[in-house]
Amino acid sequence: MKNKVFFFLIVFFFILDIHAQCAMCRAVLESQEGQGTAKGINDGIVYLMSIPYIVLAGLGFSIYRKYFYSKNKA
Known part of the structure; x- marks a missing residue:
């Protein structure tokens, strides 16, 4: 289920036609x-x-990974 949600979010953000200009x-x-x-x-x-x-995503992933690796080893 997590893989489907993650895949959907990635596809959704790459398909968007983003216009980021200020007025x-x-x-x-x-x-x-x-x-x-x-x-x-x-x-x-x-x-x-x-x-x-x-x-920020990379930092969050590294914190997440360190938290669960230390939890599984203890």
Whole structure:
């Protein structure tokens, strides 16, 4: 059951089309001719936003693993 929930969450987050621009950035970038700059800015914002979540997930997993390995060995 845990594997199904985990798989669903991973697939769900990779399928989403995320738009992370603030209202001001979006208004300025949409007024320009090409949308390449807007897409680049949006991708950069999503990239910068994802790094802290990845670090926290890794830290949480390492704490979880250490807790259960020490519990099983004792």
